[in-house]
Amino acid sequence: MSDEKKEPWLNLLALTTVILAVCATLATFKGGGYSTRAVLSQSQASDEWAHYQAKGIKGNLYEVEAMRLRRELELAPKTATPTLEKSLADVEKKTAKYEAEKADIMQVARGFEDTKADAQKHGAAFGLAVIFLQIGILLSSIAALLKQKPVYYLGLLVGVAGIVYFVNGFYLFLRV
Numbered sequence: 001m002s003d004e005k006k007e008p009w010l011n012l013l014a015l016t017t018v019i020l021a022v023c024a025t026l027a028t029f030k031g032g033g034y035s036t037r038a039v040l041s042q043s044q045a046s047d048e049w050a051h052y053q054a055k056g057i058k059g060n061l062y063e064v065e066a067m068r069l070r071r072e073l074e075l076a077p078k079t080a081t082p083t084l085e086k087s088l089a090d091v092e093k094k095t096a097k098y099e100a101e102k103a104d105i106m107q108v109a110r111g112f113e114d115t116k117a118d119a120q121k122h123g124a125a126f127g128l129a130v131i132f133l134q135i136g137i138l139l140s141s142i143a144a145l146l147k148q149k150p151v152y153y154l155g156l157l158v159g160v161a162g163i164v165y166f167v168n169g170f171y172l173f174l175r176v
Helices: 007-076 080-145 150-171
Strands: none
Touching: 007 080, 007 150, 080 150
């Protein structure tokens, strides 16, 4: 057995490496969650936009019918006018209904798009955190192997940047 004396700073290095590893694991987990939320929100937004488009097509069919009825009203004898006017009023009511439904659907779709954008911002911050934390862990490992304090300090500095981005993933106080 070797009688080499263990340097005290190596204990601190081991502790900080564990802390960086835990933060990296949590950042990966949270980043994955936000990534999933972004994908699901995009899918839901796409579904809502398809619904919006379907309502637009149906509404357009009623608009064409209204134009046809208006033209018929212009050419029709006065005796047929009340029936055509009632039909035109019904068609215009349906056209207005589809326009109102489209406005509601648009609002829902934009809500999903906003959720997606927010999830992407959080996910990006967690992604940067993972990168910096992994580099900090790598540098700490190299410092332990080489027993070089300057490499450890560099790893600690990079790890702290990773922790800052990790916290930013929750609160978004930094622009990413």
